[in-house]
Amino acid sequence: MNANKTAAMVLDEIRAEALRSWEQMRQKTLIAVGAATCGRAVGALEVAGVFREEIERLKVDAAVIEVGCMGHCYAEPMAFIFKPGFPGICYGYLNEGLAARLVRDFLVDGDPCVEFALAADGVNDFIPTFQDFPRGLVEQKMVMEHCGLIDPENIEHYLAVGGYGALAAALAMDPGEVAKLVKASGLRGRGGAGFPTGSKWDLCRAAGEKTRYVICNADEGDPGAFMDRTILESNPHLVVEGLAIAAYAVGAGKGYFYIRAEYPLAVERIRKALDQAGKYGILGKSVLGTGFGLEIEVFQGSGAFVCGEETALIASMEGKPGLPRHRPPFPSEAGLFGKPTVINNVKTLSYVPYILRNGADRFKETGTPGSPGTAIFALAGKLVNTGLTEVPMGTTLRQIIYDVGSGIAGNSNFKAVQIGGPSGGCLPGETLDTPIDFDSLTRAGAMMGSGGIVVLDENDCMVEMARFFLDFTQKESCGKCTFCRLGTRHMLGILERITRGEGRPEDMDLLLELAGDIRAGSLCSLGKTAPNPVLSTLKYFRDEYEAHIFEKRCPALMCKDLIAYYILPHKCERSCDACVGSCPVEAIYSNEDRIKVINQEKCVKCNSCLVACPPQYRAVVKVSPPDLAAGKEKENDERKSQDNH
Amino acid sequence: MSGKVRITIDGKAIETAAGEKILWAALDNGIYIPHLCSIRENHSPFASCRLCFVEIEGYPGPVTACTEGAAEGMAVRTRSERVDRLVRTGFEMIMSNHRTECGVCPKNRSCALQKIAKERGLRLKPGRLEKLDRNLPVDDTAESIIYDPNKCVLCGRCVWTCKKTGSGTLGFAKRGFDRMVTTFLEAPLGESGCSGCSACAEACPVGALALKR
């Protein structure tokens, strides 16, 4: 390569070729099927197969590619069809029949079947665009801009949309200036703690040792979190570019992707991306002809939650047991093999190209002063539309739940939102209008964590919620330190007895005391944050704890030991036997009026009868405390015997 | 580590090597701080027992003395309301998971747990917490030592020492509450390649690994 060329010139040459094939591809019809893990789970590959077969059979001049996820996971399988003369049209809820029909009606006969269209990518008279959705007003895509629109396995697509331009720009700068720019942007780590990324890079740069490493943390162990997986699967080159810029800024010649082994597609796509980048001279001995050398490798993690913690992650890469150690020294001073090491989360690194391309000020225009940029959340729970969303920091929970998620599913009412996974907390309705960022969430008693949002409704018990997360952390504790190993175990024990109806009056105070001490006394952040689900539910939903402890009542009718099933006599249809047959233990009998009655002694609370009872009757209900049912039955019997007299 | 620094611990002026861990500086000067897991020769402390908390002026909260290096002018306090609360809870947790049978224990009267209880006025019985006995089998297959995992406080001193002797027979296995000290493939000590040096029994601060009498 010519030594006089700048990185930008080298990149321009590579990109010219990529643009040519991109243009060529766009001249004919293109079907882009969303085939990330979320799409594959509901049959995206089969849908793509039908598209291919039908195109072949009907001799249509079109190409089918598999792309990543746009975040509208609720509507998967999805496909974008770009047909010359039409706007790009996105179809959701696809199946094999629908795919065949789209090829026939749209590609052959020219009818775009607007009744199946979800949205279009450009303004037109028939189909709304994604920006016209209520969520379009809230969402803003810095990281996910190209997710679901380019082929993640084809570097030319990434190049055609401007990829690796940020790396070329960085290579033209002094490494210190790159770190300074990232620092000026105010970017904070998205791995959970929100540590300023530029400062972390500076710490590493200041370390005496010259052999340095960069690591992308893609362990993503939070239950329910899948943002990192989606980004790696949908736009792997974006993360590679971010990691390469980090490496250049801190002077690291070697980088790693630490990806959990449960993410085979992400591993495959990152490997392919690294391979292609190497072939194009974007990685390797002389990155874009500049003489800066960078090798990047994939390391597959063992899958333990605690291995996402940076010191445990490093230990496991060194071949040692994946246990956290005391910090300081921080990895930026003494990390992998004792060398200065920058560890950043997938999302953190994905913002870096944006900042290089657009500058620090432009980045800071989005978000809050303390947490600039966007946040990426995985929405789950009792929502109409679940999936991924990218919104500016400072968006309120209300906007996320009602505009992005389209509100609460079914006929039920919002109760709380669990945010931040096992290290986060449950926030009540009063907090819905708080603009959310790193600091406001911490103040409210939750945490940004990895960005999982689970929406809970009135059928969710908050004590059970706390128990669920404590059960998780207790199982995932590495067991090294006293407070985490034994403290979480004791907290779980207390929560279990409360949900069993054996809670004691002093249990709430004991939980608070233990929570405070575990937070202050644990070695790593797994232990330090483990009490958050308990503390936040005790703070906002103390009445539910009290109901369990003092009245042996579960207000959400969720805790099995505190409920009973009861058939409302006035609602029972008599001639219907649906519940009787559904009961696995034959606990339901007909009384002399042919009204169904549950034998409480026999009932195993499996919920079958409640499901079996036809919706027009809804005669089976849950009651709490459980002795309510027995009481009611006695009343009925008494009334009956009086009537008989 | 270069030169000496002057610090105070509980108001007492002390001269110690720069970077010396506060725990050792205190113990050298007759000031007691509860501790189970630290080993002076090990320069990357486990910091796992979480009993050696102290307050250092200017720090937002208590820190572990076995990880905190001495620096010029440092003012350390070994007791405070926050420290006492952490030590009490940490110790209570350990005791909730320790099979306490001092009467028949080989370490009776030389046990670190008894010492902590006495120094800090704590009880050996966990007051607020349920007892969590692990009910693991006692291993008496080795010639000179006996291992009762139910008494183990997971300090790791034996593991470090065993490795130091070159034997490397002992190690940790399992995670979370089930974490335990054991041998490769959990073989009984007698069939594990243990050299019988009994260095571990010497290192064990409690009665979990002890010499056979």
Ligand SMILES: Cc1cc2nc3c(=O)[nH]c(=O)nc-3n(C[C@H](O)[C@H](O)[C@H](O)COP(=O)(O)O)c2cc1C
């Ligand atoms: C128990 C535990 C699990 C963690 N898991 C992850 C993870 O899966 N991914 C991640 O990026 N950070 C995880 N972290 C945070 C990392 O320790 C580290 O702070 C982060 O990778 C730094 O990257 P950032 O500065 O870009 O946020 C975890 C921390 C703890 C305590």
Ligand code: SF4
């Ligand atoms: S809850 Fe299950 S066990 Fe109980 S009565 Fe209904 S079907 Fe039978």
Ligand code: SF4
């Ligand atoms: S056996 Fe003794 S020395 Fe080994 S970890 Fe247990 S308590 Fe510590």
Ligand code: FES
């Ligand atoms: S056991 Fe891992 S933080 Fe305590």
Ligand code: FES
């Ligand atoms: S002696 Fe400091 S944590 Fe054990």
